[in-house]
Amino acid sequence: MKIVTWNVNSIRARLPRLLPWLEENEPEIVCLQETKVVDDLFPQEELEDAGYNVEKFGQKTYNGVAILSQYPIENVVKGLPDDEPSGDEREARVLGCQIEKFQILNVYVPNGHDIESDKYLFKLQWLKRLVRMLTEGYSVKDRLIVCGDFNVTFDDRDVYDPEEWRDKIHCSKPERRAMQNLIDLGLKDALRKFHTDRDIYTWWDFRTRGFQRNAGLRIDHMLMSAPALKACKSVEVDMTARDGQGPSDHAPVIATFR
DNA sequence: ATGCCTTCGCCTCGAAGA
Numbered sequence A: 001m002k003i004v005t006w007n008v009n010s011i012r013a014r015l016p017r018l019l020p021w022l023e024e025n026e027p028e029i030v031c032l033q034e035t036k037v038v039d040d041l042f043p044q045e046e047l048e049d050a051g052y053n054v055e056k057f058g059q060k061t062y063n064g065v066a067i068l069s070q071y072p073i074e075n076v077v078k079g080l081p082d083d084e085p086s087g088d089e090r091e092a093r094v095l096g097c098q099i100e101k102f103q104i105l106n107v108y109v110p111n112g113h114d115i116e117s118d119k120y121l122f123k124l125q126w127l128k129r130l131v132r133m134l135t136e137g138y139s140v141k142d143r144l145i146v147c148g149d150f151n152v153t154f155d156d157r158d159v160y161d162p163e164e165w166r167d168k169i170h171c172s173k174p175e176r177r178a179m180q181n182l183i184d185l186g187l188k189d190a191l192r193k194f195h196t197d198r199d200i201y202t203w204w205d206f207r208t209r210g211f212q213r214n215a216g217l218r219i220d221h222m223l224m225s226a227p228a229l230k231a232c233k234s235v236e237v238d239m240t241a242r243d244g245q246g247p248s249d250h251a252p253v254i255a256t257f258r
Numbered sequence B: 001a002t003g004c005c006t007t008c009g010c011c012t013c014g015a016a017g018a
Helices: A011-025 A044-049 A118-137 A173-183 A226-231
Strands: A002-007 A029-033 A053-057 A065-069 A074-078 A094-099 A102-108 A143-149 A187-189 A220-225 A232-237 A253-257
Touching (some): A002 A102, A002 A220, A011 A044, A029 A102, A053 A094, A065 A102, A118 A173, A143 A226, A173 A187, A220 A226, A220 A253, A226 A232
Parallel strands (some): A002 A029, A102 A143
Antiparallel strands (some): A002 A253, A074 A094, A094 A102, A143 A220, A187 A220, A232 A253
8 A cells, every 4th residue: 555645836737747656656545735727627547547536625726635546535625624714725735535444644734935924824734723623633542644745854864955944944943843743643754754864845946946956955744653654665755756847846655564 | 055946827927835
């Protein structure tokens, strides 16, 4: 069983790369972020033809999350419980469900832009609301996976140039404390069970051609409860998904379960 | 090496991403 998280940076732009990637890797469950499309225009048929059940929660231009699964997708939840405003205006950043024995929460955490920005305060508040949602509605006694693009590095190992990024967006102490609050619920940063070295990244900047010089950040994560982590036998970043023409700026993270 | 690329839509420029 393989479970993937991948910020695809537009599901429609990435489909020509996503479909062959699915065929090659055959993941059972795929959590996507930044689909950037309203639900009516989501490429549902193409993904169903590839063998997946599809749940999506999208909006125009920005954000958007989706879950693909070879198994039935049950108990779907869209958004944070206290999302405002309601309806079409709310930001599409959370998609939860149950698939087989797994409770899954797929998240696209706000970017924050800059620590001086109002968007930064929104990001910190948003992470607090995510903690509340997990506290009130989920149990770490289950096989719980909270995965997605968190837009936060856990520590300096996740940063190609820690001095340059010191206290900047994605690396500030309040953001990292917010991630620790998630860990304190009884979740673990699953990749670190298998890899402790630095220079493991999931995002590289297009503008500075970061991928070519491995100047990246590790901001896409799989947080797992103890029962989920116990069943997990590997977590890997698929760097090959960045090769060639037209990749996302993020690489997928693949967790394999026994 | 965050003014350098990529995406979307008010679509040939501006805004946002991270």
